[in-house]
Amino acid sequence: MIRAGVVGWPVGHSLSPKLHGYWLEKYSIDGEYVKIPVDPGDFEAGIRALAGRGFSGFNVTVPHKEAAFGLMDEVDSAAKRLRAVNTVTVRPDGGLHGANTDGFGFAENLKAGLGRPALPEGPALVIGAGGAARAVVGALMDEGADHIRLANRTAERAERLAAELGGPISIVDWDRRDGELADVALVVNCTSLGMAGSPPLEFSLSGLAPDAVVTDIVYAPLETPLLAAARARGHRTVDGLGMLLHQGRPGFERWFGVAPEVDGRLRARMVEALGQ
Ligand SMILES: NC(=O)c1ccc[n+]([C@@H]2O[C@H](COP(=O)([O-])OP(=O)(O)OC[C@H]3O[C@@H](n4cnc5c(N)ncnc54)[C@H](OP(=O)(O)O)[C@@H]3O)[C@@H](O)[C@H]2O)c1
The missing domain is CATH 3.40.50.10860 (Leucine Dehydrogenase, chain A, domain 1)
Structure with a gap:
């Protein structure tokens, strides 16, 4: 056994x-x-x-x-x-x-959810800078992301993550996290906001191109308020449960x-x- x-x-x-x-x-x-x-x-x-x-x-x-x-x-x-x-x-x-294997789980879930062998091409916006965001940013770098923008409530944590991981990462001010979305191909929520018992992530999708993908690593609820709003606007969305399964x-x-x-x-x- x-x-x-x-x-x-x-x-x-x-x-x-x-x-x-x-x-x-x-x-x-x-x-x-x-x-x-x-x-x-x-x-x-x-x-x-x-x-x-x-x-x-x-x-x-x-x-x-x-x-x-x-x-x-x-x-x-x-x-x-x-x-x-x-x-x-x-x-x-x-x-x-x-x-x-968290980063592997994130990338595999996204590819499986989109039915594509690669992640969306273009800048990615990662919201959050905790342990899970670290894994997600690392996976995006491994998958060849051309640019990663990182927004976190505590700016120093985002700066530390960017400095430690290196790579094509720029810091976005928390208050301007949804300010410049026109060229963003992928939005990833890596905060715990949106989880059952937590407030939702406040984020306006209005500047996002229609073909941009929105994903959340929170999986309880499966459809977070962010994913529901993105789906209502016609974006492709991928929920976070698959990350747990693939990891x-x-x-x-x-x-x-x-x-x-x-x-x-x-x-x-x-x-x-x-x-x-
Ligand atoms: N799908 C999966 O397999 C998977 C895997 C791992 C984690 N997760 C989920 O991912 C989430 C984050 O996990 P973690 O391990 O990275 O946690 P963590 O290290 O504690 O980081 C939490 C993140 O959420 C932000 N945050 C929390 N409350 C906030 C608020 N009120 N306003 C703004 N930002 C807030 C924190 O910002 P500050 O730095 O400013 O505090 C930080 O960026 C959890 O919900 C976890 O369940 C899912």
Whole structure:
């Protein structure tokens, strides 16, 4: 039996067991994927113990992603850039390999949602500069974005992100985030605004070209006020649930040996789990 799981604190809310459980069943794999609550004070001992208990690997979620980065024996380039790990694989020698698959999940979701092999061509406007925005900006750079504009309420955070990631990034004033949209090909909300229980992102789409794409990484609700407004104006929109589903693919493949697919039945099951 191959074992994997998700380490977090708390971890009860995690959707990852449903995601990996779906794939284990679909591909008839003799494996299990479990929730592993680990208190931040016990994190290092907790994850070292997992390697000893026969786990092939595990996901790492809030609040452990940065701590995990510091404990890996080896990390991939995305984890290095983000200084955060969400996917750990136990190597045959017992060492820990850390990856960050959030950016991969973002790009794969966008491509799948648009039914295109590449992201929209032209400047992208990213709103937000937290951990998820970092992954999104990194993915846009990897996908060859010609220019990324970054707007964040706390300007210093956006400036730090741009300085640390390098690349073709310019900072947009928070109060002027929807001021110059005429050439923008892609708008990405990476703030938590629009999430159930949070106020909506205030953003006027009126200056946006009709063929521009709007996406949100918030997935509860599935259709955020931003996406609803964009859809009403005829823009192509992509919701954030697929980012969560696609980010799980690399870990599943490493631990269980099968490259899993994000299919319609999986999405339906996750929408049901979200209660939407
Ligand atoms: N779809 C997925 O797979 C996926 C993956 C990761 C995250 N997410 C979602 O993405 C969102 C952000 O996650 P994160 O990890 O990046 O969080 P984070 O590091 O805490 O960053 C939060 C971001 O939201 C901004 N923000 C929060 N409240 C705001 C307000 N009232 N006005 C303006 N800006 C505000 C913050 O701006 P300041 O810097 O000014 O505080 C910051 O840019 C969450 O809703 C999370 O659930 C989705």
